[in-house]
Amino acid sequence: AQKVTQAQTEISVVEKEDVTLDCVYETRDTTYYLFWYKQPPSGELVFLIRRNSFDEQNEISGRYSWNFQKSTSSFNFTITASQVVDSAVYFCALSMDSSYKLIFGSGTRLLVRP
């Protein structure tokens, strides 16, 4: 079965703290893609990153970084020096067949307090 688990329902931090959002996935496919999306209070879905199963290199983009570990089936997302504008719901998602449909986790709501 394919599944994405985001065990953290809500996280609250104070501005400038670092925060890590966890994502654990399940799939038997050897080729798959992992994603992170951001959903701000306005409701739209904003694509953040994609990683394919053959590329375990970590990635950094400004204050954002992602740690992909196949050994633990995890694709965690870290925000460094969080800001109030980072407050949103963050979704991890998995795609692994020719339809490219996405399987989403239940999301983690991040609240960054001033």
Place this chain on the structure above:
Amino acid sequence: NAGVTQTPKFRVLKTGQSMTLLCAQDMNHEYMYWYRQDPGMGLRLIHYSVGEGTTAKGEVPDGYNVSRLKKQNFLLGLESAAPSQTSVYFCASKTRNEGAVYNEQFFGPGTRLTVL
């Protein structure tokens, strides 16, 4: 380019009424998807289409029908709305991957549907 648009943005229905949600994309994408988002459950796939004239069931297809008569449009129908279909509906589209290049799904702004 407008990207992916959804009509309407909001709708309130009474139980038993029918309606159609329209998704339109102007990017000539082959793949189109309908997801629903419920609190605490993330987005779940209702139906999808890999090309004009083709549709397939997703994870939660019951109570919905879809049609893809034109490549740019993907319609989601509720024949007899139920309160359990109160949700936010997102449409997405995607073009085929080209070799090693993976092309992302583009999401519409969502339709908030309430069934009383």
